[in-house]
Amino acid sequence: MKITIVAGARPNFIKIAPIIKAIQKKQSVNNKLSFRLVHTGQHYDKNLSDTFFEELNIPHPNSNLEVKSGSQAQQTAAIMVAFEQELIENPCDLVLVVGDVNSTMACAIVAKKMNLKVTHVEAGIRSGDMTMPEEINRIVTDSITDYFFTTSTWAGENLMKYGAEASNIHFVGNVMIDTLYQNLDRISAPNFWNEFQLEKGNxxxxxxxxxxxxxxxxxxxxxxxxxxxxxxxxxxxxxxxxxxxxxxxxxxxxxxxxxxxxxxxxxxxxxxxxxxxxxxxxxxxxxxxxxxxxxxxxxxxxxxxxxxxxxxxxxxxxxxxxxxxxxxxxxxxxxGPRKAGIPELWDGKASERIIDILLSKK
The missing domain is CATH 3.40.50.2000 (Glycogen Phosphorylase B;)
Structure with a gap:
């Protein structure tokens, strides 16, 4: 199975990191599993992009489409044109998109029109606010997705309302939380910590x-x-x-x-x-x-x-x-703070579940 993974903006980088780790782990027992990482360039400031690849040990992208900024339409169109050429030159079996940025929607549309399977990680979330560009991206992406991976049962219920087949909806947990757990022992104080006299809780x-x-x-x-x-x-x-x-x-x-x-x-x-x-x-x-x-x-x-x-x-x-x-x-x-807990399956293993399920679909 050849998977093309798309990342375009800061939240995407955090979400793809554990997915790539889960694929690499699985490759040790499955030499037919491979991935290609495509960075659309939607976020191109080093502090919003490159830093996350370095810190989270994400492999250098196989391709950077370098679309950069522009209006919603300009950016989406530029991503679609560049990603179509990327897929022509580098065929795959499945395109995996995460989150709800312009890159998510644009690449899902291109993949589907090229008759490729589309996987959406963090599918089904909805704000109900159509003034948010992200909400439109979510709805469009989910309308053409083949395999849905959700962070909550509520997200799955949203997908069912939109007509998604229950057999393609998988409640797996939250990949952002996978990244958090994988890096808690690596977090460190910024260089201004002492300068600003910061302390825990102040x-x-x-x-x-x-x-x-x-x-x-x-x-x-x-x-x-x-x-x-x-x-x-x-x-x-x-x-x-x-x-x-x-x-x-x-x-x-x-x-x-x-x-x-x-x-x-x-x-x-x-x-x-x-x-x-x-x-x-x-x-x-x-x-x-x-x-x-x-x-x-x-x-x-x-x-x-x-x-x-x-x-x-x-x-x-x-x-x-x-x-x-x-x-x-x-x-x-x-x-004082109210009593709170951690949602179901936010346990750091969502990415492993995703890859296991995708391999079972083959």
């Missing part, structure tokens, strides 16, 4: 990148000032996304507690998360990692495609107003 992590939070300069500044005032004596470490940094420009914000740093590599960032007091974010994936690490998480969104992080885990869905965040965060300070 700081909060902040990440922002969604358009609803960062696209409008004045509302972004109001949000940052509100968080800065809200956290009391806690420092706030803010690894600022290049897009967010560009929106702020040369603004002098005079923030007392928020410390802006460059985007962090995986090992440094997980160290920061694991030792933080709490996390404020608009990311979906981070809410999964905080759930496993037992760190209170406050998600600045009105919807989530990962409801298990709320019903079982440590996540709180806040909305996008600073007033809601102040209220919920204040209750947390007063009452």
């Amino acid at each position: 700081y909060i992590i902040l990440t922002l990148h969604r358009p609803s939070n960062v696209d409008e300069e004045h509302s972004l500044i109001d949000l940052l000032k509100g968080i800065d005032k809200m956290v009391g004596d806690k420092k706030v470490i803010f690894p600022i996304h290049p897009r967010t940094k560009a929106i702020l420009g040369e603004q002098k914000l005079e923030l007392k507690n928020i410390l802006m740093v460059d985007p962090q590599g995986y090992l440094n960032f997980m160290f920061l998360i694991k030792n933080s007091f709490a996390v404020i974010t608009d990311s979906g994936g981070i809410s999964e990692e905080t759930t496993v690490l037992g760190i209170p998480c406050f998600t600045l969104r009105t919807t989530t495609e990962r409801p298990e992080t709320i019903t079982i885990g440590t996540n709180n869905l806040i909305g996008i107003s600073i007033e809601n965040l102040e209220k919920v965060f204040g209750e947390f300070l007063q009452n």
Whole structure:
């Protein structure tokens, strides 16, 4: 079986790492199993791309399509054109895509039109928010997928509603959590740890990148000032996304507690998360990692495609107003963290299950 694995953006790299390890492990007893890794180049900043390959011991990609940035349509079209040529030159039996970025959808469409089997890892998650590009990517990808691998039974139920066959839906767990468990003994403090006098539990992590939070300069500044005032004596470490940094420009914000740093590599960032007091974010994936690490998480969104992080885990869905965040965060300070657990099958073995199931389909 020849598998082409697609990665395009930071979350993809974290998800493919354990899948590749599972394939390599299986190759020791199955010499007919092979893979080819294609990096679309959707994220091309070294801190958002290359660093993750190095830290997670992901093999150098066999091909980099180097599509880089552009509008949704431009980027998707560029990926499709380049990936079609990639598959013509390097035939395979199956294309494996992960997550919900433009690369996921674009490569799934190309593969299906070339009559190849499509596997979607992290299938079936839904936010219900059609203003999110990721939601459209999920729906389109799942509509043409052959083999679905899900992180929850809820995701499988979503797929059934869309008409997917139950025999092709496999609840395997969460590959992001595989990566977390595989690297917990390797995480390390960033170089500013001592400079900022950070200690376990004396700081909060902040990440922002969604358009609803960062696209409008004045509302972004109001949000940052509100968080800065809200956290009391806690420092706030803010690894600022290049897009967010560009929106702020040369603004002098005079923030007392928020410390802006460059985007962090995986090992440094997980160290920061694991030792933080709490996390404020608009990311979906981070809410999964905080759930496993037992760190209170406050998600600045009105919807989530990962409801298990709320019903079982440590996540709180806040909305996008600073007033809601102040209220919920204040209750947390007063009452302490609520009781939480880890969702079913988030045990670090999802990738092994995926490869075993794919080999059984042959």
